[in-house]
Amino acid sequence: MPTRHLTADEVRDAERASGHLLTDGTLMRRAAHGVAQVVAGELRSTGGCYGRSVGVVVGAGDNGGDALFAAADLARRGVATHAVLLAPDKAHPAGLSAFRAAGGRVGDQLPDGLDVVIDGVVGIGGRGPLRPAAAEVFDALGPETTIVAVDLPSGVDADTGEVHTPAVRADITVTFGFPRRAHLLAAPVCGRVVVVDIGIGDPAGEFDGSSKTVSPQLFSYSDEDIDWPLPGPGDDKYTQGVVGIIAGSHRYPGAAILATGAAVTATSGMTRYVGSAHAEVVAHFPEVVAAPDLADAGRVQAWVVGPGMGTDDAALTTLRTVLDTDLPVLLDADALTVVAEHPELVARRAAPTLLTPHAGEFARLTGAGVGADRLAAVADLASRWSLTVLLKGRITLIAEPSGRVVGNDAGSSWAATAGAGDVLSGIAGSLLAAGRSPQEAGAAAARVHARAAELASCGAPIGASALLGALRPAIREFTAPRGRTRTGTPRSSR
Numbered sequence: 003m004p005t006r007h008l009t010a011d012e013v014r015d016a017e018r019a020s021g022h023l024l025t026d027g028t029l030m031r032r033a034a035h036g037v038a039q040v041v042a043g044e045l046r047s048t049g050g051c052y053g054r055s056v057g058v059v060v061g062a063g064d065n066g067g068d069a070l071f072a073a074a075d076l077a078r079r080g081v082a083t084h085a086v087l088l089a090p091d092k093a094h095p096a097g098l099s100a101f102r103a104a105g106g107r108v109g110d111q112l113p114d115g116l117d118v119v120i121d122g123v124v125g126i127g128g129r130g131p132l133r134p135a136a137a138e139v140f141d142a143l144g145p146e147t148t149i150v151a152v153d154l155p156s157g158v159d160a161d162t163g164e165v166h167t168p169a170v171r172a173d174i175t176v177t178f179g180f181p182r183r184a185h186l187l188a189a190p191v192c193g194r195v196v197v198v199d200i201g202i203g204d205p206a207g208e209f210d211g212s213s214k215t216v217s218p219q220l221f222s223y224s225d226e227d228i229d230w231p232l233p234g235p236g237d238d239k240y241t242q243g244v245v246g247i248i249a250g251s252h253r254y255p256g257a258a259i260l261a262t263g264a265a266v267t268a269t270s271g272m273t274r275y276v277g278s279a280h281a282e283v284v285a286h287f288p289e290v291v292a293a294p295d296l297a298d299a300g301r302v303q304a305w306v307v308g309p310g311m312g313t314d315d316a317a318l319t320t321l322r323t324v325l326d327t328d329l330p331v332l333l334d335a336d337a338l339t340v341v342a343e344h345p346e347l348v349a350r351r352a353a354p355t356l357l358t359p360h361a362g363e364f365a366r367l368t369g370a371g372v373g374a375d376r377l378a379a380v381a382d383l384a385s386r387w388s389l390t391v392l393l394k395g396r397i398t399l400i401a402e403p404s405g406r407v408v409g410n411d412a413g414s415s416w417a418a419t420a421g422a423g424d425v426l427s428g429i430a431g432s433l434l435a436a437g438r439s440p441q442e443a444g445a446a447a448a449r450v451h452a453r454a455a456e457l458a459s460c461g462a463p464i465g466a467s468a469l470l471g472a473l474r475p476a477i478r479e480f481t482a483p484r485g486r487t488r489t490g491t492p493r494s495s496r
């Protein structure tokens with residue numbers, strides 16, 4: 003099931019709804035125990051707890067309280083614990099007493115060579131960058147020290163995921179109850195995220211309506227949430243959805259080959275190509291049915307338009323023709339540039355429409371940059387234009403007009419290479435043709451694309467051809483173990 007990522011306000015609502023568990027300090031004790039367990043696990047994996055040393059950086063709020071109670075717990079397991087109090091007068095009193103009682107030491111700075119440092123500067127109450135005193139403590143840490151953030155890496159905005167400068171870069175982040183938006187939007191600085199159950203209810207399920215309605219809503223998918231289309235016993239090449247690719251040119255066939263190749267690889271249905279690179283495309287992929295003109299293209303169930311197609315009058319005419327149909331259409335690259343100049347092309351479209359801009363194309367479409375709040379920006383465009391927008395990046399966001407946004411962390415940036423977007427459009431287009439909604443198609447395509455980049459790279463730079471080459475093994479990871487339901491019914495025929 004997709005995971006929802008909460009705002010700071012929703013987290014506070016959920017905590018408040020737990021009543022006495024909040025007021026009598028139970029939630030904090032559970033949270034602190036969860037942090038201590040994770041740190042102890044880290045220490046055990048590198049030789050054990052006893053005799054090891056842990057530092058805590060303690061801010062003015064409850065986040066610091068969590069860190070102090072966690073350190074007290076660790077001290078009782080034989081760990082030497084040291085704390086720096088950034089605001090000594092405001093440090094959580096009960097947490098500080100517990101820390102001192104367990105033998106923890108308080109000083110102006112942390113000793114060298116600590117095994118773990120716990121970031122308890124700020125959590126969901128933090129605003130803006132890490133302040134200088136805190137930044138100094140983290141800057142002094144050696145590379146051997148593992149940083150464990152309590153709730154969030156300090157200096158990261160809980161709701162927008164903006165990583166301020168400076169901000170803590172955590173190896174592990176331990177959070178409570180439900181992941182926050184920042185755990186996805188700022189995934190690269192959160193490290194491994196561990197969600198500890200502290201007994202607060204699901205805000206979506208248990209709220210009585212008094213909490214604020216939050217829009218947009220951010221979700222992430224696990225591999226199990228990806229329902230890749232598989233051919234069923236009764237399927238033929240047409241019934242699985244035919245995708246048509248309009249991309250590239252005779253002079254610049256690369257985008258055409260990459261997008262069409264991705265479509266050929268992504269699903270077993272038929273792939274058509276329309277454009278002047280038809281000979282080059284067929285030379286690479288003989289299974290593609292290619293035509294130079296749209297009028298001769300044949301029937302499709304979805305169109306991909308744009309990569310390398312140019313932005314001239316011919317491109318405008320082609321776009322107009324395709325967008326006038328009631329078929330799903332994915333618009334990428336040059337098509338986005340044309341639509342930025344002619345937004346009326348998509349204004350009255352009722353059929354599924356998916357725009358796949360990178361940040362530059364997004365700015366062209368909106369007349370403004372993406373800004374620090376990518377989630378709000380992409381959700382706003384999707385809502386204003388009543389279509390689905392996939393904003394590319396290390397964290398790809400796919401927003402529906404309803405305000406539902408799915409985010410996918412690619413896990414690396416190896417796919418930031420020329421032509422990778424063409425591959426993505428081919429994958430997503432074939433999923434649209436297979437009947438997936440624009441958001442499902444975008445989310446599944448982004449996930450498989452990221453996995454292919456990982457498989458192709460293995461730590462080395464890649465080009466888009468290598469990415470395309472790794473697409474089939476990547477897809478296999480999403481289909482092989484889950485190809486059939488318990489009753490033997492192929493998933494695609496359900």
Ligand SMILES: NC(=O)C1=CN([C@@H]2O[C@H](COP(=O)(O)OP(=O)(O)OC[C@H]3O[C@@H](n4cnc5c(N)ncnc54)[C@H](OP(=O)(O)O)[C@@H]3O)[C@@H](O)[C@H]2O)[C@@H](O)CC1
Pocket residue numbers: 017024029030031033034061062063064065066068123124125126127128129130131132133152153154157178
């Ligand atoms: N409620 C519960 O039951 C549970 C809560 N839990 C925990 O509580 C956390 C929320 O605690 P919170 O509300 O006290 O806010 P918190 O994040 O500690 O920071 C607020 C303080 O920081 C300061 N400050 C602000 N910005 C700053 C900056 N950039 N750099 C430095 N300082 C900055 C600001 O003070 P200022 O200096 O501005 O006066 C303010 O006083 C939550 O994340 C979770 O860890 C868990 O135990 C589970 C149960």
Ligand SMILES: [K+]
Pocket residue numbers: 065121122123124125151152153154155156
């Ligand atoms: K923190």
